[in-house]
Amino acid sequence: MLGAFLQAVRQAHPLIHCITNYVTVNDCANLLLAAGASPIMADAPEEAAEITARSQGLTLNLGTLQAGRVPVMLASGRQANRSGIPAVLDPVGAGASAFRTRTARQLLEEVRFAVIRGNLSEIQALAAGAGHPCGVDAGDRITPQTLDAALELARQLARRTGAVVAVTGETDLVTDGRAAFCIHNGHPMMRHVTGAGCQLSCLTAAFAAASPGQTLQAAAAAVCAMGLCGEIAYARLAPQEGNAAYRDKILDAVYRLTPAQLEEGARYELR
């Protein structure tokens, strides 16, 4: 059933407005093109909300954050809410600096997000902000041991914000506060490629944009697709190749991914 969400992206060609960091932005643009979506990057206060209004989805990514970009993110986020298009928050570095944590929380207060996608420590930083001190002390990774606690944390954040929450790690969790996908796609080598998470957030926006009203399933499909492409790419890696070849092969796998492949390759269970 998840294959249909990829098909929807390939048919709708959604335009995704990305306000994102300058480290991984090129890969984000090529990832969106690989998936069948179109990227547009614009972060000037003079135009950001206008660009959002022309788009079908929005990604706000806190990497290389600057103070001047915060009101721009807020304006684009509010425009996405007014337009009824999905906004995705990638709270890169929340918990790593007070500035990023504070900004992530401000965005959560003033924008309704369709999806929040981060790793466990970032999601913890957001959850802690609401006075839910977190009992998960396994650091940055979701492992079988920490799965239940991480899922409870994600569910709480989803209920509080109304967003689908996607926590990515060894196992990925995607929940709307009630149903939850536990996803087992992916490969450990993806941690050695910069921006795999940023790319996934953009992909999630494209999937959500192409399937309105089905955000939970669309987000789960995006997470499965990215992980599956990480597996496909790893299988194609020659012995001498490293993380640069791997980065490109992941993008190439997304470009060639078919709905049937996604359908067959997605490995998840519902909780």
Added chain:
Amino acid sequence: MLGAFLQAVRQAHPLIHCITNYVTVNDCANLLLAAGASPIMADAPEEAAEITARSQGLTLNLGTLQAGRVPVMLASGRQANRSGIPAVLDPVGAGASAFRTRTARQLLEEVRFAVIRGNLSEIQALAAGAGHPCGVDAGDRITPQTLDAALELARQLARRTGAVVAVTGETDLVTDGRAAFCIHNGHPMMRHVTGAGCQLSCLTAAFAAASPGQTLQAAAAAVCAMGLCGEIAYARLAPQEGNAAYRDKILDAVYRLTPAQLEEGARYELR
């Protein structure tokens, strides 16, 4: 005859100052190196004009535009005019936001460009600014059906600005307002690589810089070269490869392109 223009770049090694967006800037730098030119990126008001004065060509690209970069672009553009080196305008997103359209027109008023390179909708946005409402309603693509109208539009913009105008699409048009090259190189998959247009604008600056006084032919040679490398790269693409491999293979094709290959592979007619 176009091969000689590539030869000139390989011999002159022109230094090209790029004030450009942070999405595709790395590919622009590697593209210039592949062609035999040298890139320099600098966009601080304290140094931009000084860097332009040391360069042999300038590219101004409106992607991820910020208001603070507009006076920097004006200062570098004027310095290019004073120095007598070619300035290339890539009006990325003109027509997509009022800010970009307004900035593109301001640059056109205050800087004499050697070449303006954009897609049809961007060129339309510039042409409309002068009170030439555009009769081309085919959107973003130049097709056989819209070719004549697009060529007339490009010729008018070229005559009004004194710049060579390059409109890229399924067919590419390069005109100085009188003579025109209709260029049939390229491959549709290039639309799935972010920044192919940005790279072409940088390449055009390098070609124009290396052949002073022959801007029309140099720009046409750059457009043919980029499109031809898109064809060569596509022919080398393995079935599993996608837009990431394609992006690299285009750059690699530019790196290995010989004047004789360009001479033989350029497909154009004069109009």
Added chain:
Amino acid sequence: MLGAFLQAVRQAHPLIHCITNYVTVNDCANLLLAAGASPIMADAPEEAAEITARSQGLTLNLGTLQAGRVPVMLASGRQANRSGIPAVLDPVGAGASAFRTRTARQLLEEVRFAVIRGNLSEIQALAAGAGHPCGVDAGDRITPQTLDAALELARQLARRTGAVVAVTGETDLVTDGRAAFCIHNGHPMMRHVTGAGCQLSCLTAAFAAASPGQTLQAAAAAVCAMGLCGEIAYARLAPQEGNAAYRDKILDAVYRLTPAQLEEGARYELR
């Protein structure tokens, strides 16, 4: 003996804070991951010093410098000094504009760097600032003819600043003002890849961070490693491949480089 320094990076996984340009930043991040380190990019005044305080190494790179980033670099540099972690200066473009030269000198006055890494013209620009007019007039390249003069220049800068100075070119020089490594690794094609120098500066920070108190040897090991990977990558280049494939193959070679390979492949003499 140099292989041990790579081994140390692979074991310590140092977090390297990079304040760097937007042209080559993605390659810098992937290079650090390839080496076994972790990158973090942050350049907002609100958080930069806080991020430095969480890191094990710092790189300050002057590419695409903006005035607003200078106090951020100073704050992070001072924090690195307080924390006792190595700070690496890459004075990209020193000598190419007054702004960059001035900023590089200001950083040298207010921050104690563990390593300064640049090409000959950049190092000359720094040395000249101290009233040591430079007798090396061979421009940007270290050749056998200019080696002695370049080494004397590097030694003077090292003695004046207390930093290890690495001058990269056809031959690379690494000196603490007394001992000097003359390194013969590398391949001329590395000059056709944008950001090879930026990547090396980040790698040097990772090597220095993982081997405290052995900065001279660690920096020499990083320079040998990068050059050796340039050689390995060149040997793997197919006839049709160009600088894009080469860029990726260098990163891949770093990813796969073993301490034994580095030990065996490092080509240097002590002076």
